Amino acid sequence: MAERPVRVRMAPSPTGPIHVGSARTALFNVLFARRQSGKFILRIDDTDLERSTAADEQFIYDGLDWLGLHWDEGPLRQSERLDLYREHATRLIKAGHAYRCYCTPAELAAEREAAQREKRPYKYSRRCLTPDAPSDRTDFVVRFKVPEGVKIEFDDLIRGPMSFDGDLIGDPVLIKTDGFPTYNFASPIDDALLEISHVIRGEEHLSNTPTQLMIVDALGYDRPEATAHIPLILAPDRTKLSKRRHPALITQFREWGYLPEAMVNYLALLGWNPGTEQEIFTMEELERLFDLARVQQSGAIFDREKLDWINATWIRSLPAAGLAERLRPFLPELTAEQLGRAVPALQERMRTLADGRELLAYLWTEPERPPLNEEEKERLAAAVAVLRTVDWDPEAIERSLETLRESHGWSRNQLFKPIRQAVTGGNSPPIHHTLALLPQTEALARMERAL
RNA sequence: GGCCCCGUCGUCUAGUGGACCAGGACGCAGCCCUCUCAAGGCUGAGAUCGCGGGUUCGAAUCCCGCCGGGGCUACCA
Numbered sequence: 039m040a041e042r043p044v045r046v047r048m049a050p051s052p053t054g055p056i057h058v059g060s061a062r063t064a065l066f067n068v069l070f071a072r073r074q075s076g077k078f079i080l081r082i083d084d085t086d087l088e089r090s091t092a093a094d095e096q097f098i099y100d101g102l103d104w105l106g107l108h109w110d111e112g113p114l115r116q117s118e119r120l121d122l123y124r125e126h127a128t129r130l131i132k133a134g135h136a137y138r139c140y141c142t143p144a145e146l147a148a149e150r151e152a153a154q155r156e157k158r159p160y161k162y163s164r165r166c167l168t169p170d171a172p173s174d175r176t177d178f179v180v181r182f183k184v185p186e187g188v189k190i191e192f193d194d195l196i197r198g199p200m201s202f203d204g205d206l207i208g209d210p211v212l213i214k215t216d217g218f219p220t221y222n223f224a225s226p227i228d229d230a231l232l233e234i235s236h237v238i239r240g241e242e243h244l245s246n247t248p249t250q251l252m253i254v255d256a257l258g259y260d261r262p263e264a265t266a267h268i269p270l271i272l273a274p275d276r277t278k279l280s281k282r283r284h285p286a287l288i289t290q291f292r293e294w295g296y297l298p299e300a301m302v303n304y305l306a307l308l309g310w311n312p313g314t315e316q317e318i319f320t321m322e323e324l325e326r327l328f329d330l331a332r333v334q335q336s337g338a339i340f341d342r343e344k345l346d347w348i349n350a351t352w353i354r355s356l357p358a359a360g361l362a363e364r365l366r367p368f369l370p371e372l373t374a375e376q377l378g379r380a381v382p383a384l385q386e387r388m389r390t391l392a393d394g395r396e397l398l399a400y401l402w403t404e405p406e407r408p409p410l411n412e413e414e415k416e417r418l419a420a421a422v423a424v425l426r427t428v429d430w431d432p433e434a435i436e437r438s439l440e441t442l443r444e445s446h447g448w449s450r451n452q453l454f455k456p457i458r459q460a461v462t463g464g465n466s467p468p469i470h471h472t473l474a475l476l477p478q479t480e481a482l483a484r485m486e487r488a489l
Numbered sequence: 490g491g492c493c494c495c496g497u498c499g500u501c502u503a504g505u506g507g508a509c510c511a512g513g514a515c516g517c518a519g520c521c522c523u524c525u526c527a528a529g530g531c532u533g534a535g536a537u538c539g540c541g542g543g544u545u546c547g548a549a550u551c552c553c554g555c556c557g558g559g560g561c562u563a564c565c566a
Contacts, residue, residue, distance in 0.1 A: 049566090051566045053565075083566065089565070160562070206492055207492090243560090248493095269559095315512090317513090334501090336495050339500060341515070346515090350528095388527090439524095449524080454524040457524090459525095466526070472525095
């Protein structure tokens with residue numbers, strides 16, 4: 039058997055914000071392609087002109103770009119290839135594999151309801167293939183004529199050998215009244231023309247596969263070498279992830295302060311694992327280790343907690359300068375210099391970059407005046423005296439506070455607690471960092487106010 | 490209704506007939522460290538492997554039935 043070059047594609051439809059599920063599908067495609075030295079192609083399946091929007095298309099590009107999932111070919115828009123699909127439909131009609139259907143949506147709905155009532159599985163009646171066909175109409179769709187008695191068999195890399203009975207499939211619509219192809223028609227044509235070797239997509243398409251393969255067969259094209267239907271990503275309540283109820287737009291995670299490295303890492307682990315106990319992976323490692331054979335068969339719940347942990351782990355592993363750079367959009371009021379000084383205080387305390395904002399909230403929010411007892415006030419006053427003349431950097435502050443503490447025999451807690459309370463009103467990074475990030479005058483003012 | 494897919498701790502999962510009275514990770518609890526918060530270290534709770542029958546000396550792993558969840562059944566993808 040001749041080895042075909044590996045070519046995979048991601049074919050999202052721009053009919054809503056791009057979802058974590060789509061992002062993971064893209065990831066698996068990319069990882070598979072890289073591992074096999076193949077090509078990754080981006081195709082925009084915008085054949086539903088009612089629902090497709092330019093904004094949603096842009097979300098796809100932004101999302102893939104943010105995650106670092108770059109495509110080798112494309113993007114290709116199906117809406118710009120309408121002639122191609124019509125030609126294929128004509129070919130099928132001439133060959134007797136397809137026909138025009140003039141039935142109205144209302145008539146079809148009636149057929150369906152009748153079948154429902156009689157508890158009979160519904161299939162299109164093929165009325166337009168009989169002498170009873172309506173003759174006075176102009177609007178039509180093109181339907182594929184499902185051959186009698188066919189069995190459609192194929193191997194799925196994740197599900198194993200699959201077999202479907204063609205007699206259970208009603209003649210699918212190929213071209214809609216508006217002249218646009220349906221997904222089940224355009225997709226297999228493009229997959230064949232683009233010479234896609236492996237169709238890696240979501241599980242919701244498993245049942246569409248036999249229809250698409252029949253069409254490929256009728257057209258005389260080669261079937262893809264294999265399909266791989268990856269399991270769905272589920273919401274915490276076990277229902278399918280819904281765009282409305284679960285805000286899962288992929289670029290939203292960027293705004294929430296997740297690193298693309300962490301996102302990729304987490305998405306890879308949702309439905310796949312290398313069989314070892316490793317949890318943190320770089321993209322390079324994933325490209326080396328990823329294997330469709332180890333992809334899970336059951337759906338997985340999207341777990342924000344685990345994502346947070348992976349993100350925090352990635353944040354801690356970043357070099358200080360790199361982290362400062364990533365933090366910039368989240369703390370626009372800090373100068374680059376201030377950002378650099380904030381990093382040591384923040385790095386091991388953030389789960390997301392947005393947490394950095396909360397941890398530094400005391401910088402621009404004055405705390406309530408804390409209720410301190412006399413002893414605490416005495417220590418605070420001593421600290422003020424010492425800090426008034428110190429060089430305002432973490433090391434010098436730490437040194438002078440330590441000296442003060444030792445000379446009085448105070449514990450760290452005894453001295454630092456009132457300072458922290460006066461300056462932040464709550465928890466904060468180590469006291470010398472907490473102080474140094476604030477202007478000296480402001481820090482002293484807050485402490486004096488608490489006396 | 491029909492066809493198809495899936496079913497191991499709360500969650501992600503390891504596991505392909507014996508080393509599994511089921512291992513790891515997140516989360517959770519406790520302890521240690523400690524200037525608070527984190528981080529880190531240690532310990533622990535948590536799964537009769539959806540249920541019921543088989544097969545076998547032996548089953549999470551094989552077979553059958555059932556139940557539960559999901560997908561498709563659209564002139565959405």
